[in-house]
Amino acid sequence: MEQYKLIHGDCIEEMKKMGENSVDLCVTSPPYNCGIEYDSYMDNKPWDEYLSWCRQWLLEVKRVLKPDGRFAINHLVEMGISSNQKKNAIRVSPQVELYNIIRSLDLTIVAQPMWADLTRSTLTSWGSWCSASAPYIYNPFEVILIGYKKQWKKQRDKDNKGVNTISKEDFMKGVGGVWNIQPETKGLTVANFPVALPKLCIELLSFKDDVVLDPFMGSGTTAIACLQTGRRFIGFDISKHYVKIAEQRIQKYYGTLL
DSSP: OOSEEEEESOHHHHHTTSOTTOEEEEEEOOOOSSOOBOSSOBOOOOHHHHHHHHHHHHHHHHHHEEEEEEEEEEEESOEEEEETTEEEEEEEOHHHHHHHHHHHTTOEEEEOOEEEOGGGGGGSOOBSTTSSSSBOOOOOEEEEEEEESSOSSOOOBTTBOOOOOOOHHHHHHHTTSBOOOOOOSSOSSSSOOOTHHHHHHHHHHOOTTOEEEETTOTTTHHHHHHHHHTOEEEEEESOHHHHHHHHHHHHHHHHHHO
């Protein structure tokens, strides 16, 4: 396949067009269902409906992963959802919910490293300010659920054992469990994560020239990380605007190499 492929469309329908056992690694951060105003997606589904939708796209991820294929899915440790028009009335744990869905699909989770996006603290309130009446306790941590389809050890021919690109420093960071990554503060879309996050996942979990999939590519951050590390990339997004931004970022990246 070509170095990268960006496709405008619904990720579930687009993944259904892909061949089975064709992807080495899935790195993604799906919509959080926290009310972000996307231009082509409703980010405030009823919680049970949201989890059902997550199960659908995860099932397709499983289908397209190779037997030794891996996944790294970024989400929140916990969050508040609205109930009866009251904001943050119920606390839920996407980490736990996704973990249970992933295990129900007979996928195996091997690690759940965390990192903190402190920029999100500006999106919430403190509840009862300086009072024990009803304080709102904010959790800045996000989690990367890492696992595999059938086998953890990567299978390679004896003459092609795979080319690693990760540095000693990044390897030590990756296996450390708590990732010190600077959050994205100048994002091109309404929800972004820093290039350093998918880059670390990609180099820790795949070899050079492997195929990496991001079902929710947004502005193409995972694609940029793939280009920086010599991986091939497939990405989907339901927003034409975001696909255009991703294309522009990739063109700009190639321009810097000339």
